[in-house]
Amino acid sequence: MVLLLIPIAIVSAVGALLAAALVFAERVITNYGDVEVDINGGEKRFTIRGGGSLLENLTLQKIFIPSACGGRSTCGYCKVKVTEGAGPLLPTEEPYLDDAERKAGVRLSCQVKLRNSLRIEIPQELLTIKEYQCTCEEIIDYTYDTKQFRLTFLDGQRMKYTPGQYVQLLSPQYEKSPEEVYRAYSISSDPADETAIELIVRRVPDGICTTYMFDYLKEGDKVRINGPYGHFYLRETNVPIIFIAGGSGIAPIKCMLHHMQNTKNPRKSIFFFGVRSTKDLFLVDEMKAFEETVRVFKFVSVVSQPEPDAKWDGVTGRVTNAASDYLDKQPDAQQYEGYLCGSPGMIESSVQVLAKFGIPEDRIYFDKFS
């Protein structure tokens, strides 16, 4: 017995000794002291113990750089511009960077080690993206297939976002879906309230996330989201605005209208809201109320196929035709800025209509459902 144990003890002892020596060496040798990372010329700054990779330290700081391989230099997603202190380009990074990127100082943040202070540049949108834990506070039925979900942030978190942006909601594993998926939904609520957001969601037949939200999510349940994302927001100009939205595409427009109301925006604006039948209409009274509170705003709901027995006295037809008729009467039609949100088909025909009136493409902004 002892004969058996002694050799094992000896080998283990040598192994332990080497491990201890390594741990000690790591303490002494890889102690780079504290280094400072400066993001976007002083916008954000943090001091941290050197030695680790830039990517892992940014993640510790809750700055999420996209990365799929977990820092092994095989995906090439975690590109970050390092303007100072990165050291020479490593052979492990070379395959992922083209000439223009090399010149600009783009590096793979998983390969850049924090040995000294760094200055880096990160796109603004990545800086503000965070993960939020929320409670589903309230679910309102708008129509037979559209609901509004109000999500309140937990732990005193607040979200600052630009009206028109969207968040991604995590649909967890549940009996109809073995995997977690993220789906994007525009924020529809008043941006002045940073403690909660509202999403307007239309049921997608057999959709993984909408089935979860419609059939499984209950008031009081916990929900995980991240964001905000997107470039669909009101540009700061003085020209008149035409909003065109279909169905749940009303969400980001509603958010923008709240914002215009809050900031007493004086721009002339009109909103064409298109649905198929009168039973698809919702939020009409709220939109009408904006006509009182937003300076020069008009709301027009357009029903393409009103039910024969419904008493619909509003505009009938395609929402794009209604918009076209309106622009036809505006002498300054080509001055307008277009904001569109809805199905790809609706967006495409709307863009064509706006282009017909001489509105250039770079003044037409849209958020396409896909």
Added chain:
Amino acid sequence: MNAPDNSMVHLSIILFTAVFTDNILLARFLGMCSFLSVSRQVKTAVGLGLAVVFVMTFTIALDWIAYRYILQPYAIEYFRFILFIVIIAAFVQFVEMALERFSPVLYQNLGIFLPLITVNCAILGASLFMVIRAYGLAEAVVFGFGSGIGWMLAIIAMAGIRERLNNARIPKGLQGPGITLVIAGIMALAFIGFTGVLSGR
């Protein structure tokens, strides 16, 4: 145990044998994985080759000491596999840390290959041959150094050939690992030409 023969002639024979006649890569086919995967460019092949030379020379010395003063006295030579591997891994880790800290330039050219080497069977193979052949310390170090040089020569030659192959038309079924293994085989045949020139056992 015979007293080791440390004469210059004997040591140079061991060196020559390790580099050419009994090339650890082409005669023993050890260290194939990194040989096949990192032989696309001469530049990286040189870096990896130098790292192998360095690590092999030092780990064989450390392994010799461990074998002579830990394993042999307790008659537990059969633990050499575990112990050698542990020593090699620890040494590589240590060198990587030290290089990264004190010589960024060297680290950039050599250091990034070190993790690849930890699992390189040629390194362990050299240490095991040293045990089988009952080398003394000086012989072991020379043998380790020679084996490293031999391995480096082979991978540089392979990288040179593969660089030229980039412009060659290779049948589809042979592209990639296929043609590389065929070349390795032909190179091994060429090295067999050294057989019998000197036998430094």
